[in-house]
Amino acid sequence: MFTPFRNRVLDTLRYQDMLPLSKPKALAPKTFSAEIEQVISQNGLELFQVTPVDISSWASDESTALSSLSDFVSERVDDYRDTRDFPSIEGTSKLSAAMNVGLLSPRQCLQAATQGMPPPFDGISDGVRTWIGELIWREFYLHVMWGFPKICKGLAFKADTENVPWRHDVEEFERWKSGTTGFPMVDAAMHQLNSTGWMHNRLRMLTATFLSKHLLIDWRWGERYFMSQLIDGHFASNNGGWQWAASTGTDAAPYFRFLSPTRQSQRFDVQGVYIKHWIPALADVPSKVLHKPGHQQLLDAGYPEPMVDLAEARERCLAAFRG
Numbered sequence: 001m002f003t004p005f006r007n008r009v010l011d012t013l014r015y016q017d018m019l020p021l022s023k024p025k026a027l028a029p030k031t032f033s034a035e036i037e038q039v040i041s042q043n044g045l046e047l048f049q050v051t052p053v054d055i056s057s058w059a060s061d062e063s064t065a066l067s068s069l070s071d072f073v074s075e076r077v078d079d080y081r082d083t084r085d086f087p088s089i090e091g092t093s094k095l096s097a098a099m100n101v102g103l104l105s106p107r108q109c110l111q112a113a114t115q116g117m118p119p120p121f122d123g124i125s126d127g128v129r130t131w132i133g134e135l136i137w138r139e140f141y142l143h144v145m146w147g148f149p150k151i152c153k154g155l156a157f158k159a160d161t162e163n164v165p166w167r168h169d170v171e172e173f174e175r176w177k178s179g180t181t182g183f184p185m186v187d188a189a190m191h192q193l194n195s196t197g198w199m200h201n202r203l204r205m206l207t208a209t210f211l212s213k214h215l216l217i218d219w220r221w222g223e224r225y226f227m228s229q230l231i232d233g234h235f236a237s238n239n240g241g242w243q244w245a246a247s248t249g250t251d252a253a254p255y256f257r258f259l260s261p262t263r264q265s266q267r268f269d270v271q272g273v274y275i276k277h278w279i280p281a282l283a284d285v286p287s288k289v290l291h292k293p294g295h296q297q298l299l300d301a302g303y304p305e306p307m308v309d310l311a312e313a314r315e316r317c318l319a320a321f322r323g
């Protein structure tokens with residue numbers, strides 16, 4: 001469970017300094033076994049092609065990564081709690097790729113954000129506190145992988161969810177991948193992923209929920225597709241995010257979570273700035289129409305009909321989980 005894990009991390013940090021650890025010894029090169037290759041090609045899907053994207057704006061050396069960290073900490077982190085959920089605002093750090101390729105460590109991030117102050121971080125802003133929570137999510141999912149290596153073999157964290165009759169509908173999966181579901185917020189996000197190799201966290205949650213809950217398609221297909229496209233692809237965080245969305249993971253939410261594509265766009269992209277940016281064909285459609293999939297003005301703009309009825313999809317998913 002995340003909350004006790006986070007408390008334990010913060011407790012531990014009270015008694016250590018947060019300076020980066022020294023450089024580790026180089027490991028001998030490893031080869032992968034045939035068993036791993038077999039796991040990769042399971043479920044009958046071939047590995048996806050990686051779409052070439054422009055990577056020039058991402059840090060590719062340590063000093064650039066450190067200066068991005070320093071810019072974020074001095075200019076944006078204090079507003080992080082208020083801005084991080086709005087995909088049209090550059091409210092998050094965009095440091096995940098640098099962390100995942102080892103240009104930056106979470107300790108360096110923590111050190112920069114708190115200026116070396118130990119927990120309980122008296123006087124830090126809500127933005128910094130929230131951001132530290134996100135760094136701890138990354139650690140949490142790494143620990144889940146360490147403690148439950150079965151998740152690396154394509155298994156659900158919650159064993160009973162293996163009984164859910166996940167669908168393997170290739171045509172519907174293709175519509176999700178190509179951003180032609182008929183739900184503007186979902187489609188805009190898939191266009192962002194396919195053209196840049198990155199997607200905002202709120203939309204990773206939404207698109208993953210849409211695939212695994214509304215379409216009831218095997219979350220492992222989506223997990224693998226994300227991994228093939230993301231510039232910050234990180235097995236533990238990606239698997240954790242997918243299992244969170246599909247309700248097969250560590251999450252102890254006492255209710256069954258759905259994120260509605262229409263409510264999410266109304267809340268987090270009310271003016272449609274993000275949607276219009278990624279789906280230019282909708283640029284002239286009035287903003288409020290963007291939150292009404294199937295509306296005649298969307299169809300007139302050449303945009304597709306919604307591929308599912310949200311209420312029916314929800315019922316189908318609940319029935320599948322009830323067994």
Ligand SMILES: Cc1cc2nc3c(=O)[nH]c(=O)nc-3n(C[C@H](O)[C@H](O)[C@H](O)COP(=O)(O)OP(=O)(O)OC[C@H]3O[C@@H](n4cnc5c(N)ncnc54)[C@H](O)[C@@H]3O)c2cc1C
Pocket residue numbers: 084092093094095096097099100131134135136137138139141199200201202204205208226227230232233234235237238239240241242245
């Ligand atoms: C379905 C799904 C798939 C995901 N796949 C990945 C992935 O492959 N690689 C990846 O790094 N993150 C993944 N995430 C987590 C999160 O979306 C990204 O870390 C975040 O969007 C990166 O942007 P940022 O650097 O601006 O994050 P910020 O908001 O600035 O957060 C700071 C750092 O905290 C960590 N972090 C933030 N949110 C999470 C989270 N929910 N879980 C774990 N770590 C987090 C990241 O290292 C991030 O760089 C996924 C989330 C979901 C829901």
